Amino acid sequence: MSTTHHGLTAHSRSTNSRFKIIMTCVIAALAGLLFGLDIGVISGALPFISKQFHVSDRIQEWIVSSMMVGAALGALLSGWMAKKIGRKFSLMIGAALFAAASMLCAFAADPEWLIVGRVLLGVAVGIASFTAPLYLSEVAPRTMRGSMISLHQLMVTVGILVAFLSNTAFSSTGNWRWMLGVIALPAVAMLAGLLLLPQSPRWLMSVGRDKEAQSVLKQLRADTKEVEVEVQEIRDQLKISQEGWGLFRSNPNFRRSVWLGISLQIMQQLTGINVVMYYAPRIFGLAGYGSAHDQLWGTVIVGAVNVAATFIAIGLVDRWGRKPILITGFSVMAASLAALGGLLHAGISSSTSQILAVTALVIFIAGFAMSAGPMIWILCAEIQPIKGRDFGISASTFVNWVANTVAGATFLTLLNTIGHAPTFWLYAAMNAFFIIVTLRFVPETRSTSLEQIERNLMAGKPLRELGQ
Structure with missing residues (x-):
């Protein structure tokens, strides 16, 4: 009787850990998707924005590049945030800011407000593009690490393609506000998904929450031996101070x-x-x-x-x-x-x-x-x-x-x-x-x-x- 029970437990643990990893993949992929959507969406909207607001090429350059100014700020902030509040909460802030800034861009009354919205979008992208690969590399089993980080890059390209398709769909009406606003939806989906995800075990151990880190690893790894080895590796690495x-x-x-x-x-x-x-x-x-x-x-x-x-x-x-x-x-x-x-x-x-x-x-x-x-x-x-x-x-x-x-x-x-x-x-x-x-x-x-x-x-x- 006990062996069957034990077998079931081992099987269900393996299935459960696989499900958790796939969930993590999908959420992390959404961070890459947001980055790609933001790159792709502006190219289709720009001709219609310049027509409505009669903006010069110089202002068009500012509308495009203001996002990157924000992203540089977000990238500077993200290292500190990921360390202080953890990878998961940093990603949540990035997703929430992305959704809010998308709406600000969609309702912008003039080019100046559009530029402000794009800077805030950039901050969100800067945070997500630094934190998502970091979170992935710490949560994924080592056999999946390379492909998980490559998946993030792949999802950036998928985001660009989805934005180009969305732009083309809205081009017949010339409604650039819809082009810029619709990208808030995946950010909201990502925010909801992040609520279900665990904290990074490495981050938990870095702030002395070893028990929580072990329980997260037990959910994400099918094998108890693997958990013990990984906990010891993280301990050894954390001794090397940054x-x-x-x-x-x-x-x-x-x-x-x-x-x-x-x-x-x-x-x-x-x-x-x-x-x-x-x-x-x-x-x-x-x-x-x-x-x-x-x-x-x-x-x-x-x-x-x-x-x-x-x-x-x-x-x-x-x-x-x-x-x-x-x-x-x-x-x-x-x-x-x-x-x-x-x-x-x-x-x-x-x-x-x-x-x-x-x-x-x-x-x-x-x-x-x-x-x-x-x-x-x-x-x-x-x-x-x-x-x-x-x-x-x-x-x-x-x-x-x-x-x-x-x-x-x-x-x-x-x-x-x-x-x-x-x-x-x-x-x-x-x-x-x-x-x-x-x-x-x-x-x-x-x-x-x-x-x-x-x-x-x-x-x-x-x-x-x-x-x-």
Whole structure:
């Protein structure tokens, strides 16, 4: 009798823990989805906003880039919040703020209020984009950790696609308020879902709530042995105190890994990816697609390719390696943007040149989504030593948003001052330059333990040899 009872208990525990993990996946995925929706939604709404409020290109740049200013602030806040109130409550604040700010944007009476709403949306995105992967990495069993963090990146691309589809659906009426307001719904769903989720066991132990941490792990792991091992590992890790700023000041080797992380995030933004995402309809207009409806269907194709190519990265990252994927991606992006610039220079007058321009744009998107999109986030997490990980990742995430702001706030100005073709050639030249930077400085970290990478860094090995 007792064996049957015991067997049932073991089986139900396994089912229960699997259900909890899947729930966690879905909620964390919603954090990525919010990020993607926010990137995607503004590109479709912008032409209608500029028509209603008669705003200049300069103000359009501000409407787009104000979100990134907020996200940089959110990224700075998020490390402190995640430590003080925990990962779960930080995510809840992010979701609630996102829902409120979406409504503020939807009801904005003038461009100024819209910019305020976008800054608040950005703060919410900055908090969620830092906290969700952190929470995932601490709650997921190690066998699922890599795929869970990749899932977050995948959901960002899904969010962009969903926003592009939603924009296209509302484009016939030109109702930009609905475009901006409808994204509050997934934020409310995420907030409701978060109420059901446990706190991060690692955070609970960091504030001395060991019993609660053990009970959370018992819910999330099928095997009691696994729980004991994990509790001991967390204890050992927590003995290594985070001393980011002190370490940055005193240790030149740690400074190298922080600067590499920052450089990688600047490279990611200066590929031109978010410029394409934010101003996609404008670019399709340059390629000869006149109507708003055609331009928005073009953005849907961009979004779909973005999602599909992310699967390539997830499939290849642990087989092919980070560095070859990055070099391939930068080469593809440089070539496709150079071609797009060439077509714009020659003048897009025939349907053939229109199709070629869109093809170049789509190849560029695929090149990014399979390489610099996910690879740079993975590398930034891998190269930082344990003692300085929080500081290193916070610094590079903050710089990502600053670089994103600069790219978003200068694109239309570049088009209007140096011209359409030279703007795309400039971005092509930057991608070509990033191939050289990758060859010289970026390490191959595939199948190297984090401890080994840290030992190589602290021993003063060249950056590109950290994974050896």
